Amino acid sequence: MQLGKIVGTVVASQKDQQLEGMKFHLVQTTDLTGAVTGKPIVAVDSVGAGVGELILFASGSSARQTETTNNRPVDAVIMAIVDLVEVGGETLYRK
Amino acid sequence: MQLGKIVGTVVASQKDQQLEGMKFHLVQTTDLTGAVTGKPIVAVDSVGAGVGELILFASGSSARQTETTNNRPVDAVIMAIVDLVEVGGETLYRK
Amino acid sequence: MQLGKIVGTVVASQKDQQLEGMKFHLVQTTDLTGAVTGKPIVAVDSVGAGVGELILFASGSSARQTETTNNRPVDAVIMAIVDLVEVGGETLYRK
Amino acid sequence: MQLGKIVGTVVASQKDQQLEGMKFHLVQTTDLTGAVTGKPIVAVDSVGAGVGELILFASGSSARQTETTNNRPVDAVIMAIVDLVEVGGETLYRK
Amino acid sequence: MQLGKIVGTVVASQKDQQLEGMKFHLVQTTDLTGAVTGKPIVAVDSVGAGVGELILFASGSSARQTETTNNRPVDAVIMAIVDLVEVGGETLYRK
Known part of the structure; x- marks a missing residue:
């Protein structure tokens, strides 16, 4: 998955x-x-995320493993909204 | 998915x-x-798009999840024609 | 798919x-x-193409959707021989 | 697979x-x-790895071939903890 | 597939x-x-290849289409040992 912003x-x-x-x-x-x-991609949302939020998205066939995207021509899905990013005990992002 | 022009x-x-x-x-x-x-790729169309139009295309196995491309050796499909691109309340593209 | 030359x-x-x-x-x-x-990749042929020809190849799981490659460890297949490339009414390539 | 550090x-x-x-x-x-x-990606763990460890991760649909990730929208999985990296008879990394 | 050296x-x-x-x-x-x-990747072997050999490897879901890797979290497999690379009638590599 990758970190992204809507x-x-x-x-x-x-x-x-x-x-x-x-x-x-x-x-x-x-x-x-x-x-x-990075450069923009287009993703479908499975978690009710909105513009401005930091999210995680999954790509490829894994993007079809949600109820919303199952069997559809979708190659990127937003599957989580990020609360916190922590590296080396330091909080780099908090919602 | 990615934004592309035919x-x-x-x-x-x-x-x-x-x-x-x-x-x-x-x-x-x-x-x-x-x-x-970007550099050109070759895609199959599932929505009746024509040359000059701004479209969305899906790649990989997701490109086979349309009636047109199902079970075929196709790794990129045009699955939508773009009407509008909006970023931060501003319209960057309108058909 | 991508344009390629054998x-x-x-x-x-x-x-x-x-x-x-x-x-x-x-x-x-x-x-x-x-x-x-680009840099060379290695592909299996499903259309009888030969050295020197301009072709289309599909990658990933889509490369296994031909009779030749079905269920085999093949991630790139030549699925068409190009006759013509046309951009903006101009012929850029003719076989 | 790729070598990565958590x-x-x-x-x-x-x-x-x-x-x-x-x-x-x-x-x-x-x-x-x-x-x-490299730039960071986000992965799910199937082997009990912890922060600071050198691991192997698999991407794409292969990331769903573990008990933890099966059928879930996950496109990267940590599937091994690295003990040793050896190149040309030389040990480049030891846990 | 891609040419690679172990x-x-x-x-x-x-x-x-x-x-x-x-x-x-x-x-x-x-x-x-x-x-x-190129930069190193990590692959599983399905053909008995050894260190120093020039091989072909397949990536993604195609890497799971061998008896060794079937249904396993493996995204790169060595599926052939190269004897010869020939370009334009010239032998660029011979084992």
């Missing part, structure tokens, strides 16, 4: 029938403090 | 039997405004 | 039993005109 | 229901001596 | 139960002459 939304009314009703979030990977570093 | 077509008359009748689109990844940035 | 051959007499009789092609990714650009 | 922890109370009770480790890839080199 | 060994006594008895090889990708170029 930075925006992609609206797409015309989509594969298995994606009806799904919302697409723009996610940028972050460093351990939650600062965005 | 920039062209690949014609291939000799192909694996499971790909008969399929059209191959050239897709370049884009930034959040829809400007092309 | 640039050579890898011979390997000692291989996993599920690969008996398979030929391994060296494939380099190309730009849209068919000029080689 | 450098910290991600706490996430709100997560997909299939991830209840799981701990998320921050892992950085290392060189052959165990010195960290 | 450069060493990783010993890990504490590992996922499905990996009992498995040996982990350090593999570096090579150019077409067999000279190492």
Whole structure:
């Protein structure tokens, strides 16, 4: 999984029938403090995350192992909202 | 998923039997405004997208989770046509 | 999928039993005109392609969705021979 | 698989229901001596590894082939704790 | 698949139960002459390859399509030992 921040939304009314009703979030990977570093990917949400939150996302076939994404053409899913990032006893991020 | 723009077509008359009748689109990844940035990949379309459109594509095994691509040797599928990209309340792309 | 050119051959007499009789092609990714650009990968052929041809290859689990590669330890398959690459109404490659 | 070092922890109370009770480790890839080199990823542990240890992790669908991660939205798993790294008869790392 | 050279060994006594008895090889990708170029990955062997040999390895779910690795948390497998690499009628590597 990777740390990412939800930075925006992609609206797409015309989509594969298995994606009806799904919302697409723009996610940028972050460093351990939650600062965005990488280029954006688009992910589906399985945990009720919102714009601005630090999250974890899973990629590839693992992105289909949630009730929301099962058997759908989705290759990235938000599967956790981050409360805390701790490295060497130091808290680098707290929600 | 990734944002991409359909920039062209690949014609291939000799192909694996499971790909008969399929059209191959050239897709370049884009930034959040829809400007092309990345190197081209080739994707199959499941939503009736055309050249010049901003789309979302899924990669890997997730690319096979559409009626069009199911069980076929396809590792990238166009699964949505983008209407709008919004970041921080600002509209960066509108169809 | 990616555009690639078959640039050579890898011979390997000692291989996993599920690969008996398979030929391994060296494939380099190309730009849209068919000029080689990337580092070589090794792919199995499902369409009767030969050295020097511009082809499409699929990667990952999708590489196993052909009769030739089904259930075998193969992560890249040549699934089409390219006739034509067209971008913006211009023909960049013709076989 | 890749060599990595566990450098910290991600706490996430709100997560997909299939991830209840799981701990998320921050892992950085290392060189052959165990010195960290790469950017951090987040992995689930199947072997009882702890912070500071040199481990092996598997990615993608292979990350779901443990009792802990089976059928869950997890794309990286720690599946071994490294005792020794040996290159050319020389020991580059010993636990 | 990719060309790689076995450069060493990783010993890990504490590992996922499905990996009992498995040996982990350090593999570096090579150019077409067999000279190492890339950063090391760790692979399981299904063909009896040894340190110093030029091999082919498969990645991702395809790495689990051998008798040795089936259903195990393994994302890279050595599935062939290279005898010969030929490009443009020229032999770049011979065992």
